[in-house]
Amino acid sequence: MAEFAPKNNDRPSVPRRSAPKRFDGQRLNCDTALCYGIVTAASMGLMTRWDGASIICSVGDSRQESVSMAVVRAYQFAPRLLLVVICFMLLGISSRNFSRTRTSRLFFVTVISASAAFCWQMLDSSSLLRNLDAARWMAADSEDSATISRCERPYTEILNEKRPFVLVDARPVPYCQIHTLPGARLAGIELHLDEMRLRLRDVGKYTPIVVYCQSNQCQWAELVAKRIRATGFQNTSVFVPGVNGIQEYLAIQAARVQRDD
Amino acid sequence: MASRSIWPFKLQGFSEMIEQAYSYGFKGYWRLVILFASLCLVGAFFLSAWIHLGNQFFVVKAITDYKLVGTDAAIFLAALLPIVHLLLALMLLNHRWRQFGAELASALLLCYVFAQLSVLFRGNQVGCGCFGFEDSPIGLWTISRTSLLFVMAGTIALAYRKSLRP
Numbered sequence: 001m002a003e004f005a006p007k008n009n010d011r012p013s014v015p016r017r018s019a020p021k022r023f024d025g026q027r028l029n030c031d032t033a034l035c036y037g038i039v040t041a042a043s044m045g046l047m048t049r050w051d052g053a054s055i056i057c058s059v060g061d062s063r064q065e066s067v068s069m070a071v072v073r074a075y076q077f078a079p080r081l082l083l084v085v086i087c088f089m090l091l092g093i094s095s096r097n098f099s100r101t102r103t104s105r106l107f108f109v110t111v112i113s114a115s116a117a118f119c120w121q122m123l124d125s126s127s128l129l130r131n132l133d134a135a136r137w138m139a140a141d142s143e144d145s146a147t148i149s150r151c152e153r154p155y156t157e158i159l160n161e162k163r164p165f166v167l168v169d170a171r172p173v174p175y176c177q178i179h180t181l182p183g184a185r186l187a188g189i190e191l192h193l194d195e196m197r198l199r200l201r202d203v204g205k206y207t208p209i210v211v212y213c214q215s216n217q218c219q220w221a222e223l224v225a226k227r228i229r230a231t232g233f234q235n236t237s238v239f240v241p242g243v244n245g246i247q248e249y250l251a252i253q254a255a256r257v258q259r260d261d
Numbered sequence: 262m263a264s265r266s267i268w269p270f271k272l273q274g275f276s277e278m279i280e281q282a283y284s285y286g287f288k289g290y291w292r293l294v295i296l297f298a299s300l301c302l303v304g305a306f307f308l309s310a311w312i313h314l315g316n317q318f319f320v321v322k323a324i325t326d327y328k329l330v331g332t333d334a335a336i337f338l339a340a341l342l343p344i345v346h347l348l349l350a351l352m353l354l355n356h357r358w359r360q361f362g363a364e365l366a367s368a369l370l371l372c373y374v375f376a377q378l379s380v381l382f383r384g385n386q387v388g389c390g391c392f393g394f395e396d397s398p399i400g401l402w403t404i405s406r407t408s409l410l411f412v413m414a415g416t417i418a419l420a421y422r423k424s425l426r427p
Contacts, residue, residue, distance in 0.1 A: 128317050135317075139325045223318075
């Protein structure tokens with residue numbers, strides 16, 4: 001039997017499948033790529049004026065508030081960051097196993113993007129799919145050419161008029177939980193229309209409603225004011241300086257009280 | 262043997278890339294151009310995805326303002342496009358997916374250029390919405406910016422074709 005056993009030299013040579021040519025032969029280095037991703041995200045975050053930037057620049061109590069806001073945002077974005085990492089790992093795994101042709105890659109990208117989008121919508125309580133009513137209203141709002149009156153006077157002048165008005169906070173709930181003005185009603189854009197009507201059920205149709213957001217850079221207030229007007233409240237306006245303007249007033253008041261004491 | 266990779270293995274490998282650029286001549290500088298274009302695209306897509314994922318309702322409004330699709334289609338696109346941007350950024354980071362990601366990115370950016378041109382020709386004054394609600398209104402600047410990103414993505418896709426490999 002041994003004489004029939006093929007020798008190593010007589011083993012027929014099987015042509016090896018040539019490795020696909022690549023532009024570079026480097027293997028995926030997860031550490032490097034993740035490092036790039038983190039550096040990119042961090043730099044983009046600072047560039048978009050996140051609370052990270054305000055933490056660096058703020059002092060005293062405002063820094064404490066900035067830290068709270070940053071914690072809220074981190075809590076909000078943690079599941080999203082996890083989704084990013086999972087997508088990245090799935091891409092890394094798929095590149096080795098079942099993405100050889102363009103068609104298969106396109107199919108895989110379509111599936112993963114649809115799944116990731118669906119998971120994202122389910123994870124976020126203020127997402128589009130979970131607030132379809134508000135999303136449809138937002139889409140229809142672009143055809144509404146009527147504008148909301150904008151109030152840019154200082155908060156002290158509004159208070160000095162001594163007319164009753166209703167304050168509405170247009171920011172999302174996590175921001176209102178850090179601090180909100182006394183007496184303000186929470187009616188963010190993610191709120192269902194019925195819920196919003198319930199929160200304003202004791203307000204008269206012609207009672208002045210003043211909607212505010214964080215600052216004059218925020219567009220939520222105008223959109224929430226349009227939404228409130230769409231439900232029947234005729235006297236709605238936007239306080240443009242927002243919380244920052246009101247805090248300035250409160251700081252002035254506190255300084256006056258301290259000086260009087 | 263000098264490494265043929267244009268993607269630095271470590272962050273401090275950038276100096277090695279510059280040395281390779283000197284040793285490879287034109288082909289070496291070409292690699293730097295491709296790397297720079299990749300990083301620009303990654304940054305742009307990451308920034309866009311991050312901002313849009315934080316303000317999905319504004320994305321709906323921005324898409325509807327273009328007046329190219331209906332309400333439900335705008336909501337669907339607003340939910341999907343930021344994730345697509347994120348995936349494109351991740352693909353451009355991964356050297357195995359870079360060519361395919363660049364091809365997809367160039368197709369998507371070409372669609373954006375045509376959408377902005379259509380808005381411009383119709384004379385509508387709407388914001389671009391590319392990087393948030395505070396972005397510039399659609400005009401020469403936004404179209405140039407999107408076209409530049411399209412050229413970058415197309416350059417990366419072409420650079421990975423066999424005939425153009427250094």
